[in-house]
Amino acid sequence: xxxxxxxxxxxxxxxxxxxxxxxxxxxxxxxxxxxxxxxxxxxxxxxxxxxxxxxxxxxxxxxxxxxxxxxxxxxxxxxxxxxxxxxxxxxxxxxxxxxxxxxxxxxxxxxxxxxxxxxxxxxxxxxxxxxxxxxxxxxxxxxxxxxxxxxxxxxxxxxxxxxxxxxxxxxxxxxxxxxxxxxx
Amino acid sequence: xxxxxxxxxxxxxxxxxxxxxxxxxxxxxxxxxxxxxxxxxxxxxxxxxxxxxxxxxxxxxxxxxxxxxxxxxxxxxxxxxxxxxxxxxxxxxxxxxxxxxxxxxxxxxxxxxxxxxxxxxxxxxxxxxxxxxxxxxxxxxxxxxxxxxxxxxxxxxxxxxxxxxxxxxxxxxxxxxxxxxxxxxxxxxxxxxxxxxxxxxxxxxxxxxxxxxxxxxxxxxxxxxxxxxxxxxxxxxxxxxxxxxxxxxxxxxxxxxxxxxxxxxxxxxxxxxxxxxxxxxxxxxxxxxxxxxxxx
Numbered sequence: 001x002x003x004x005x006x007x008x009x010x011x012x013x014x015x016x017x018x019x020x021x022x023x024x025x026x027x028x029x030x031x032x033x034x035x036x037x038x039x040x041x042x043x044x045x046x047x048x049x050x051x052x053x054x055x056x057x058x059x060x061x062x063x064x065x066x067x068x069x070x071x072x073x074x075x076x077x078x079x080x081x082x083x084x085x086x087x088x089x090x091x092x093x094x095x096x097x098x099x100x101x102x103x104x105x106x107x108x109x110x111x112x113x114x115x116x117x118x119x120x121x122x123x124x125x126x127x128x129x130x131x132x133x134x135x136x137x138x139x140x141x142x143x144x145x146x147x148x149x150x151x152x153x154x155x156x157x158x159x160x161x162x163x164x165x166x167x168x169x170x171x172x173x174x175x176x177x178x179x180x181x182x183x184x
Numbered sequence: 185x186x187x188x189x190x191x192x193x194x195x196x197x198x199x200x201x202x203x204x205x206x207x208x209x210x211x212x213x214x215x216x217x218x219x220x221x222x223x224x225x226x227x228x229x230x231x232x233x234x235x236x237x238x239x240x241x242x243x244x245x246x247x248x249x250x251x252x253x254x255x256x257x258x259x260x261x262x263x264x265x266x267x268x269x270x271x272x273x274x275x276x277x278x279x280x281x282x283x284x285x286x287x288x289x290x291x292x293x294x295x296x297x298x299x300x301x302x303x304x305x306x307x308x309x310x311x312x313x314x315x316x317x318x319x320x321x322x323x324x325x326x327x328x329x330x331x332x333x334x335x336x337x338x339x340x341x342x343x344x345x346x347x348x349x350x351x352x353x354x355x356x357x358x359x360x361x362x363x364x365x366x367x368x369x370x371x372x373x374x375x376x377x378x379x380x381x382x383x384x385x386x387x388x389x390x391x392x393x394x395x396x397x398x399x400x401x402x403x404x405x406x407x408x409x410x411x412x413x414x415x416x417x418x419x420x421x422x423x424x425x426x427x428x429x430x431x432x433x434x435x436x437x438x439x440x441x442x443x444x445x446x447x448x449x450x451x452x453x454x455x456x457x458x459x460x461x462x463x464x465x466x467x468x469x470x471x472x473x474x475x476x477x478x479x480x
Contacts, residue, residue, distance in 0.1 A: 061417075065454065068255075068455065069454065069455050069456070069457065070452075070454035070455070070456040070457070071456070071457050071458075072417075072456060072457065072458040072459075073459075074458070074459070074460075076461075077444070077458075077459050077460045077461045077464060078444050078459040078460075078461065080459070114261060114320055115320055115321060116317070116318060116320070116323070117317075117320075117321075117323040117324050120324055161317050162317055162318050164317075165315075165316060165317035165318050166262070166317060166318025166319065167262065167318075167353065167356070168318060178262075179262075180261065180262045
């Protein structure tokens with residue numbers, strides 16, 4: 001029975017990533033727009049990444065980036081009182097709760113921001129993860145299915161450069177997918 | 185629906201522990217870094233025919249930034265360069281002159297000797313550096329690209345036997361992987377300093393109480409941990425959670441308070457603060473490397 005279950009998990013998880021990502025994006029398009037909008041608003045005050053660390057979405061982890069240090073508060077590890085801590089970093093906890101609800105409802109696990117560089121200038125991209133890749137990764141970090149949303153539209157030349165040089169595949173002009181280890 | 189759990193307030197002692205950890209060890213400004221900056225300022229780096237896609241200006245900028253802010257060294261998005269990044273961080277922070285001379289030699293001559301290690305990257309690697317994209321800040325950190333790719337190309341461990349030659353996309357594969365003894369070898373051969381190693385790629389360190397051992401080792405020198413990053417950046421969204429180390433971090437401080445461990449460490453371009461419970465801490469560590477400070 002366990003072997004059958006494992007086989008089913010493997011088959012489902014091995015579905016081509018582009019279809020899985022495209023399907024997820026199309027099914028959750030409106031929620032994703034709400035998530036991105038709220039995340040962008042919060043990010044303007046304080047750069048951070050945020051997500052759930054368990055399948056029931058009971059515990060959260062937030063990575064706050066200041067110019068000199070990164071702080072990770074994971075409520076699964078310690079009883080951090082985020083209502084006290086986060087305002088010290090300028091993060092609106094009510095808005096963050098709303099973000100968590102949106103993410104929970106569309107089964108997104110993690111949101112963060114990454115940079116690509118075009119002629120030395122940073123082009124920022126929001127990343128949204130919705131699941132872990134099933135393939136076991138010995139001696140290398142776990143990989144996740146990730147949707148990428150450039151903050152500003154990329155020109156064709158830059159798109160071609162990025163798609164050629166990295167493991168990123170476009171879904172449409174403003175969304176791509178990749179497999180990545182937590183956006184670091 | 186409130187999904188952020190409301191928990192008990194951190195008591196005053198805990199807050200003090202956290203604040204102590206949050207004090208950046210800025211007192212560790214090394215006189216050597218000033219000398220290194222002086223060397224860099226006086227060096228006349230000219231366009232190298234060995235590295236056609238790396239300009240002297242970009243190299244100079246990255247070298248300067250690394251010496252001033254070694255904590256910003258970034259391994260690259262979706263790469264297996266964590267071992268090389270951790271090693272570079274240590275070399276820049278504690279032997280910045282040696283780092284600088286090595287990189288400048290490597291750039292100008294296409295080859296260099298760092299301690300006992302000869303570095304002679306292949307033409308393929310030299311033509312690649314300066315052209316990568318989609319790796320985050322590593323895209324514009326050409327000195328780091330130069331060094332990481334060179335180390336991956338030249339320093340091999342048993343994990344790399346199956347894939348010794350670079351192919352496009354190998355940054356994220358076994359070609360770039362670093363096992364514990366390979367990391368120790370990089371430190372011993374290039375930094376030429378005594379290194380103590382406990383633990384391994386499969387078996388955990390047999391040092392009794394990990395916390396007490398780490399506290400003791402931090403008094404002896406600099407400590408690097410070989411960890412299972414699934415316990416450092418955990419998620420129960422993993423389908424498989426293999427018990428194997430995957431990542432190198434440089435430990436700065438560790439404090440225990442009411443059964444929770446508060447750690448201050450470096451990785452991914454940041455000094456980082458994090459808490460972890462007993463279970464996570466017990467499963468986290470596979471290797472402990474101590475580099476004696478007196479010999480640096």
